[in-house]
Amino acid sequence: MTDIESKGSNPVAAVGMQDKERIARAALARLMEPQDSVGLALVRALGAVDALGVATGELSTGPTVEQEISALLVEAGGPSTWVGLPATLRRWAPRVSDLAPERDLETMRRLGGRLIIPGDGLWPEQLEDLGLQEPLCLWWRGHEQPLPPLDRSIALVGSRDSTSYGASVTGDLAYGLAQRGYTVISGGAYGIDAHAHRGALSGGGAGLPTIAVMAGGVDRFYPSGNEDLLRAVATQGAVISEVPPGSAPTRYRFLQRNRIIAALASVTVVVEARWRSGALNTAHHAESIGRVVATVPGSIHSANSAGCHRLLRDGGAVCVTDVGEVAELAGAIGESNSEEKTADAAVHGGLSLEDLILLDALPLRSTSSVEKLTVVAGLSPDAVRAGLGRLGLMGLASSERGAWKRAKKT
């Protein structure tokens, strides 16, 4: 495991590099708001250390970097034009004098926490699915144990002003999930979030029963009414945030935080939500990166279920009514992977020798013609055509205007 205390005292160059990277990301996390696309693209282009140099004016760049940023922004689905680096630097400038990454890291140490960055053992790999919007780093306060695999992490989210129905449903789901060894992800807020953390803590055995992803800094347990609860989460699970200690939980950060909750979990369950609710924002984040969104139905006379019903009606959410159904959804993700693998093996096992030879002869990226395949596979044109037909039906080969290739696995 990497060690943030080793900076300067460790002679191994690689560790020194990782520490530099850590300090740079700590600084950048204070300089930029979450999901600052240009900043994140700059880090992708130059690495965190040089990106910080550019951001603080210590390093200068040429047009190549701007082009690279443009390309990264377009790739991430953004606009093809942006204000340019000089304007961005002016935007960042007011905060440069406030940067004190070592102080922030020291604060975390004092709180018994640490800063984790991509590449660390604790870094949750599923955050990669956020692409350019993957957080720069996570300020981690709590149990130092990696998250379970994606299919064992489930988010339970919902309104702050939960009803007794929402409280009881959330408590039951969280308790049951933790008992089954799942990690319950939520946002540490009042209402559904609190019931989720509390239920998971009471049900949890080994591992991380629950994780609270905060919109503000983890130095402060916010809201204050949840202080005891969040302290317990930090002891048995973890309280994490992408913004440095001391950061206020602004509305913007709440919305950005939701993408982390969504990305950490395989399934996001909205237990109770009004027609317009932050929980729906989390659901949309989850949907946008291909995670499963589920929701609990309730009385149509309850305003606190209107958002859930909206998701059922418009959003393609799955209706769940007990912990077994939630686990099944999460399991379907894990199982579908393993099933696919065994299915693949079975399919290949069931192929005739000729078809297997033909499959091997099919290119993965480029395409091939029937004529070429007769040569590569050593089969007659008729045998190639018949075999391609069979492989096509099995979803193993695809063609476009006579050009054949192996079908991509999904």
Place this chain on the structure above:
Amino acid sequence: MTDIESKGSNPVAAVGMQDKERIARAALARLMEPQDSVGLALVRALGAVDALGVATGELSTGPTVEQEISALLVEAGGPSTWVGLPATLRRWAPRVSDLAPERDLETMRRLGGRLIIPGDGLWPEQLEDLGLQEPLCLWWRGHEQPLPPLDRSIALVGSRDSTSYGASVTGDLAYGLAQRGYTVISGGAYGIDAHAHRGALSGGGAGLPTIAVMAGGVDRFYPSGNEDLLRAVATQGAVISEVPPGSAPTRYRFLQRNRIIAALASVTVVVEARWRSGALNTAHHAESIGRVVATVPGSIHSANSAGCHRLLRDGGAVCVTDVGEVAELAGAIGESNSEEKTADAAVHGGLSLEDLILLDALPLRSTSSVEKLTVVAGLSPDAVRAGLGRLGLMGLASSERGAWKRAKKT
């Protein structure tokens, strides 16, 4: 409009034909149970008059008719082999001596009703979608007014042992639909069905507010506890059945009856249903002929909503929570309440991310300067000034001599 009283007294050959057809169908409806595929195929092949002749042994047929029946059965998705006509005739034989179609027609006349058959003005054309399973005829007791177009007919179905939640939801939906001019189709049973008819009667103006499709004969209002209600339905709407007067409502006929409810309506709404419920059978019929299935969510602690949630989870049913959403599904325009809800001022929805950050940075009680806001929001001075201008125009920020604060909500 056709007239069943004209038989024998009307010299026009065409009318005589239609009367013969009517009498034949009346007889066949007593001879065969609903959805007797071989019998229905025989009618398709020869017409009702000759089919009756064959069924009663007055006419004999050759292998061509058997082949035609086979083809029709296969076309309807049935098996390619069947017992053959002689065996089928033996099956029908015990009932032949009981046939008295004129008596049944006379009974209907006495009840103020009539028999309708395909081609009649009252015949609901949407029943054609049942294909071979289209009923032979309908015994119609009530208001002699054709059904509205398919997109104005909606089925509300559910459990007999409804809860107060189901009762209130059904009553509201039925009342609202009838008020908007929809015809509410249901099965005349206790529970959800009764609430559907009652609500529609209280909401209905012109037209047919509601239709009860019975599993037994319409001479008897069954169940007896609904007698007054069904009498009112027959006065303002219609009580109909495919089985002749005097027929008992057997379990088999209940299940067959459900396909007629499903086919008459553009949308079948399951309001409350247990995990195993006859209402789900109606939903499956609806789905199988491409009708929309909708369902009302409820508490996950209510066994009477378990079937609804099952439909949401497995059956591709649409979640509906008010009459506007049901009407929207049926194809109505501009009647959705959801639109109203969406229009609920999305104050922050239209803001860019930068403006949202800026709004968060604005103090509520004290004031802030542009310079200070550049630090707090992490934006350039130009961006802060432009953003404040936009927020000011939107009434979200206000300034006094360069001191900015968030505007009070009005």
